[in-house]
Amino acid sequence: MADIIVEIGIWVAAAYTLMIYSYPYKDTPLFKFAEHTMIGLGIAITTIMGIRNILDIAVGSIVNKGEIAWIVPILLGLALFTRYSRQYAWLSRWPLALLVGVGIGVSMGSSVDASFLAQIRSTVTGVNTLNKALLGIMIIITITYFIFSIGKEQREKGAFKYTSQLGRYVMMLCFGALFGNTIMTRMALFIGRMNFLLFEWLKLG
Amino acid sequence: MASAKEGFWNKLQAIDQRILYVLIIVVVALPLLRPLSLPITVTSATRTAYEKVDEYSGPGSVVIIAYEFIAGNWPEMGPIAVAMTQHLFRKPDIRIILLAMGRDQGPILAENTLKYIDEMGKEYGEDYVNLGFFAGAEAAMASFASDIPGLVKKDYYGTPIEQLSVMSGLNDLNDIDLFLCLWSGTPGWGEYLRQWQTPYGITVIGGTLGINGPGAQPYVSSGQLKGLVVGLRGGGEYEKLIGKPGEATSGLDAVSTSHLLIIAFIVLGNVGYFAGRRRSGGEV
Amino acid sequence: MSLLKGKQIPIGITLVVGLMMIVNYYFGAALPAVKSTTTLVQNWTVIVAAFALIIGLINISRIHINHLLKRSKGQWFFSLWCLAIMYIMIALGLFGTTKNPGYQWLYNYVFLPVDATMYSSLAFFISSAAYRAFRARNVESILLLSSGVVIMLMNAPIGEIIWTGFPVIGDWIMSVPNVAAQRAIMICVVMGSVSLGLRTLLGMERGYLGREE
Amino acid sequence: MALISHQSGLLTLIIICGAVLFMIYRARQGLESEVRRVAGIDVIDEAIGRSTEMGRPVHITNGLATLYSSGAPQTIAGLSVLSYVAKKCAQNGIPLITTIYVPETIPIVMEMYREASVLAESPEWFDDYNIRYMSSHRFSYATGVQGVLQREKPAASFLMGSFMAEALIFAESGYLAGAMQVAGTAATSQIPFFVAVCDYTLLGDELYAAGAYLSQDAVQMASIAGQDVGKYLAMILLLVGLILSAMGSDWLVNILKL
Numbered sequence: 001m002a003d004i005i006v007e008i009g010i011w012v013a014a015a016y017t018l019m020i021y022s023y024p025y026k027d028t029p030l031f032k033f034a035e036h037t038m039i040g041l042g043i044a045i046t047t048i049m050g051i052r053n054i055l056d057i058a059v060g061s062i063v064n065k066g067e068i069a070w071i072v073p074i075l076l077g078l079a080l081f082t083r084y085s086r087q088y089a090w091l092s093r094w095p096l097a098l099l100v101g102v103g104i105g106v107s108m109g110s111s112v113d114a115s116f117l118a119q120i121r122s123t124v125t126g127v128n129t130l131n132k133a134l135l136g137i138m139i140i141i142t143i144t145y146f147i148f149s150i151g152k153e154q155r156e157k158g159a160f161k162y163t164s165q166l167g168r169y170v171m172m173l174c175f176g177a178l179f180g181n182t183i184m185t186r187m188a189l190f191i192g193r194m195n196f197l198l199f200e201w202l203k204l205g
Numbered sequence: 206m207a208s209a210k211e212g213f214w215n216k217l218q219a220i221d222q223r224i225l226y227v228l229i230i231v232v233v234a235l236p237l238l239r240p241l242s243l244p245i246t247v248t249s250a251t252r253t254a255y256e257k258v259d260e261y262s263g264p265g266s267v268v269i270i271a272y273e274f275i276a277g278n279w280p281e282m283g284p285i286a287v288a289m290t291q292h293l294f295r296k297p298d299i300r301i302i303l304l305a306m307g308r309d310q311g312p313i314l315a316e317n318t319l320k321y322i323d324e325m326g327k328e329y330g331e332d333y334v335n336l337g338f339f340a341g342a343e344a345a346m347a348s349f350a351s352d353i354p355g356l357v358k359k360d361y362y363g364t365p366i367e368q369l370s371v372m373s374g375l376n377d378l379n380d381i382d383l384f385l386c387l388w389s390g391t392p393g394w395g396e397y398l399r400q401w402q403t404p405y406g407i408t409v410i411g412g413t414l415g416i417n418g419p420g421a422q423p424y425v426s427s428g429q430l431k432g433l434v435v436g437l438r439g440g441g442e443y444e445k446l447i448g449k450p451g452e453a454t455s456g457l458d459a460v461s462t463s464h465l466l467i468i469a470f471i472v473l474g475n476v477g478y479f480a481g482r483r484r485s486g487g488e489v
Numbered sequence: 490m491s492l493l494k495g496k497q498i499p500i501g502i503t504l505v506v507g508l509m510m511i512v513n514y515y516f517g518a519a520l521p522a523v524k525s526t527t528t529l530v531q532n533w534t535v536i537v538a539a540f541a542l543i544i545g546l547i548n549i550s551r552i553h554i555n556h557l558l559k560r561s562k563g564q565w566f567f568s569l570w571c572l573a574i575m576y577i578m579i580a581l582g583l584f585g586t587t588k589n590p591g592y593q594w595l596y597n598y599v600f601l602p603v604d605a606t607m608y609s610s611l612a613f614f615i616s617s618a619a620y621r622a623f624r625a626r627n628v629e630s631i632l633l634l635s636s637g638v639v640i641m642l643m644n645a646p647i648g649e650i651i652w653t654g655f656p657v658i659g660d661w662i663m664s665v666p667n668v669a670a671q672r673a674i675m676i677c678v679v680m681g682s683v684s685l686g687l688r689t690l691l692g693m694e695r696g697y698l699g700r701e702e
Numbered sequence: 703m704a705l706i707s708h709q710s711g712l713l714t715l716i717i718i719c720g721a722v723l724f725m726i727y728r729a730r731q732g733l734e735s736e737v738r739r740v741a742g743i744d745v746i747d748e749a750i751g752r753s754t755e756m757g758r759p760v761h762i763t764n765g766l767a768t769l770y771s772s773g774a775p776q777t778i779a780g781l782s783v784l785s786y787v788a789k790k791c792a793q794n795g796i797p798l799i800t801t802i803y804v805p806e807t808i809p810i811v812m813e814m815y816r817e818a819s820v821l822a823e824s825p826e827w828f829d830d831y832n833i834r835y836m837s838s839h840r841f842s843y844a845t846g847v848q849g850v851l852q853r854e855k856p857a858a859s860f861l862m863g864s865f866m867a868e869a870l871i872f873a874e875s876g877y878l879a880g881a882m883q884v885a886g887t888a889a890t891s892q893i894p895f896f897v898a899v900c901d902y903t904l905l906g907d908e909l910y911a912a913g914a915y916l917s918q919d920a921v922q923m924a925s926i927a928g929q930d931v932g933k934y935l936a937m938i939l940l941l942v943g944l945i946l947s948a949m950g951s952d953w954l955v956n957i958l959k960l
Contacts, residue, residue: 009598016599020606020845024226024613024878027852029567034603035845036571041600042842043549043835044578050542051583058536073533077540083809090494092809093698095537096769097499098506099806100689100697102534103774105510108686110772112718113514113711116679119672120936121958122423124943131661135669136944140937142673146680146907147934148738149927167673171905172632174670175894177662179622179633180640182894183615185281185415187233187463188437190612191456192280193605194233204238218624222617222878229616245646248656277605415644416891419663438644457646463612464645468638470620475634478624515712534770538806545805545835552831607841611867614874615895621877622898633898671890674906676936678888681910682775683715684722684929689778693726693922694913696785697769697778697810 014201017193142167217477225470232466236458243458250425251442254410254432258289258383261408261431264298266382267375271304271397272311272318274389278414279314284440284453285412286314286387287321292447293385294325294333300371301333302381306345307392312337312361321451330360330369337361342392346400350378378405387412394421394430402429412439500692506530507690549575636662709960717935722928729924737923742884743915745902746783749858749882750790759797759832761856761881762787763847763872765863766840768804773864775910776888777804780863782913783886785814787860792822799850802835803843844868851879861885861900862909865892873899886912 019034058074061067076095082088123136145167150160198204262268270290274282293301303319305311315335327333336357339345348356353375359365366372374380384407388394394411401407408431413421415436424430434443437460440453492498512520513527553568561568574595581592623634642648643659688694725735753760764780767773784800791798800811811833819828836846848871851859859881861872869885869892876883877899885896886904896903904912907929914922943954 005594009594013598013602016603017606020603020610021613023610023848023852023875024223031845031852032567032849033570035849036567037574037599038603038607038842038845039549039837040571040573040575041578041595042837042839043546044575044582045596045600046838047542047546047579048582050539053535053539057532069529070533070536073536076533077537080537080540080544080806080809083544083812089813093496093499094502095540096697096806096810097502098530099534099537099769100774100778101503101506102510102531102770103768103772104503104686104689104778105507105513106770107682107772107775108507108690108715109511109514111679111682112715113708115675116932116936117711117714117958119676120939120943121955123672123940124947125952125955127944127947131665133944133948135665136940138666138669139673139676140940142670143677143933143937146673146677146905147930148740148911149735149930150738168629169632170666171670171674172629172897173636173662173666175897176623176633176636176638177640177659177667178891179615179619179894179898180637181419181644181663182416182891183464183467183619183641184436184438184460184644186609186611186615187460188281188415188456189277189605190229190609191233191237191437191459193609194230194237194459195280195452196602196605198234198237220620222613222620225617225620226613229613233612243647244650246649276601277608419667422664436644438646441646461645461647463616464641465647467616467619468641470616471623471634471638474620474624478626511715515708531770538768538770541806541808542838544808545802545838548802548805548808548833548835549837552834555831603845604839604841607844607871608867611870614870618870618874618895618899674888674890674893677907677933678910680718680929680932681779681888681907683718683932684925685775685779685910685913687719687722688914688922688925689775693919693925694778694782696782696814696913 010201014197017197138170142170145171214477214481217473218481220470220473225466228466229463232462233459236462237455240455241458241462242454243461245441245445245454245457247442247445248438250432251434251439252446254412254434254439255292255443255446257408257410257432258292258385259296261383261410262293262296262299264296267300267302267380268293268383268385269302269304269381270315270385270387271306272315272387273305273307273393274314274387274414275308275310276314278389279317280452280456281414281437281440282387282389282412283314283318284437284444284451284456285434286318287451288440288443288447288449288453289385289387289410289412289434290318291322291449292443294322294327295447299332301327302336302371303334304336305338306349307342307388307396309338309340315361330364331371334369334371335361343396343400346396350401350405353377353380378407381407383407384409385412386410389414389417394424398424398429410434496692496695496698499698500695504690504692507686546575636666710958714932714935718929718932721931722925725924725928726921729921734920735924735927737915737926740904740908740911740915742886742902742904742908743912745882745884746787746860746916747790749860749884749901750787750794750796752882753791753857754794754796756857757796758857759799759854760787760791760858760860761799761801761850761854761876762860762862763801764804764807765861765865765887766803766843767864769806776864777807779910779913780886781807781810781814782916783860783862784811785817786916788814788818789821792818792824792827795822795824795827797827797829797832799832799834799854799856801843801847801850802833803838803840805835805838808833808835840866840868844871847872848875851875851881855879856881859883861887861896862904862912863887864889867892870895870899876900 016034019030022028023031058070061070079091079095082091127133141163144160145164303315312335357366386394386397386409402409410432411430412434418435421433425433437453437456441457444451444454509527513523517524553572556564556568578595581589623637625631625634639655639659642655648655762784764777767777788798802808812830815828819825836843859876865887873895883900884902885900886909888906888909911926914926946954
């Protein structure tokens, strides 16, 4: 019995795999079916997680540990639903303000230190080869592309015109490299799917 | 006549992508079914990793392997995990500990890896153990490092640690000789670097996805990673080094054929582009 | 009442919470009160975000129920299927557990394979994108093209057989211009996000709060 | 000393914020800063115009970053673009389809639609069935966006925010659907795919700048000039650091480590 269920599972999985691959061929109901399945399941899985978080963390802490403060996020969460009312829609701004405050605070707090300074630090540490010096110079050149507040004359005649163009060239080398490097990883995933279709489903091996 | 020719060059520039897609399927499927056994040259990075694994797993040593990736990355990470784990299982008189602290799927992937392994007479509980997943990521790593018996009470299957002789005498990270970190993202090497490598100086050899390779390279230069096996390519090379061709070896043929196909299409597109421009009298 | 309905209170909330996060990053070790409040507020966001997921469920349910009621041609059947599988899965997961065999079966034989297939379909898309984009139209696209092809030939084992120089050039591109551009972009992105963050904290960027009443 | 961690980071943050505030203050005094126009902005108008001519809808999606994560600025910048696009679409009377991954943006997008329809004085434009949540699972979201692109054939598609691997799925599907595409992201790993496939890409910082440009607000424009101060600072630190390090001194590195 268990074998049959697994075997059916493999056939269903294979069928869905082919439905998704039908996408570039043309607008087929097959892809549409897989798409609606996937959205339904995706939403179900995240909703279950959300409801469990509300019940286990917030309601659970109030009921079991008497931590009344958890009522605040519950009320704020409920306030999101006021968007559907005309009269109380203003209330939905409060929870959003909290979320945005956390997001902005987290990013402003850490990014200067963890991204900005960390990148500079690792660039100017132990510059003892030509390549390391070149790396640093290329970074400076590329940054000039991102300078927005430059007068018109300088932009058209001055040094910035050349450096920002050079900066774009450095970026193009980078984008080509990232693109080319990602192909292998994507092929590896596709090879994994083909292994499934050829050997687990069709049992050609 | 001329317009027919121009039409041909234009067609080269705009080949229907569906033709390309069908060809991709063909050039990937064929080598999987009939391996071409294209030669694989072993890069120095993978050879170094292999040699370091060999060097630090002499008789009497204790090795930890962390499986910090997800099932979706098995096609790329699996071959690395299988080849490196197999390499260790061939070493006589060593103890092997499998675990995960970042990814809860880790223990399942460790089990999956063992399915492909010739165990070479090693006994579960005596020579190797699957400790399962420890929640808490960095906090768990920190407490494991400072006090192994304090954190580890039983293995993945619920057997109390006292009944597993493989764990006897292991108190903290200083009792571990080698650590293989197999990761696909965050949490992964970054956390182990902070909690294990930097404070304890443990010898680490890594295995990771192709897209992570460039980002991890600085740690190899600095010696924090003694070796690094990257992507399907690295997996295939490691399979060659241990003399056991597996999924990566046949996969690498498919990587070669698919890359060549894409390059061929790029060339066709450019030929069409330049020929078309010359004919229509544009500047070249 | 107009104060309640206006934007002052939400902007105030954003400012206070945002500043607290920043203070916590730099002074958290010295100010345990800030640290614990920050943790508390971050835990709260998990709950608020969980309610947002339910808003999402309502959003999608309304759309598909609407299709069902209108019997939209070529769509209502799919809407019915979407609603059915969604609510069946929710019921299995909530009233059973995620260990429920039905839930597990749907997860392992439908959800995971489709997930992996979507991921793998990138192999097609990346090929056709490379075919179209890697065309030597001008200096910029020549650089994009050549660096992409060199890296491809570095990765594919066959590349080295064709010419041993590919890995050498590839390594240089990966470790010099590639790293340079990424670092430059990251440095400038930090500037942009700090400036946008500051505008948000000060209530100048208030798109997320909607229009004035 | 131990009371403050990352002192050099805090100092840098203060300098940058100070510069931005100073520029905003200058703008309030009526002194405008000259700011380069990012070409992508014009392309946005062009794409909407094209949709209007063809009588086909416009599509926009804002990516994966939740409002409470460190990726929030990208989502907020993406929402500013959405707000602008919604107003234009309402004026031109063409439908705008928004696909959503981050559920807490649903109420925000609803409000932006309502505002756009009020400003354009066409209440019938507001149709919240065009705001489509596609789940908070990456590849479910990807299938949903693909479906919209394939079936509703938008003539313009905007991808503005933080993306991961699905970025290329969206861009290629949009290409297959014949849409004119403008993308903007700070996710370095995905920029190459947008650059390769889309008609125009706002690179990294340009996405943040776009929001300020589109607002047409002198004060917001001034803050862009302010953030340039940080870039000059970075260039100076790099230059000095390179020279010192080449001479064998770690002085600057040690200061930056504080």
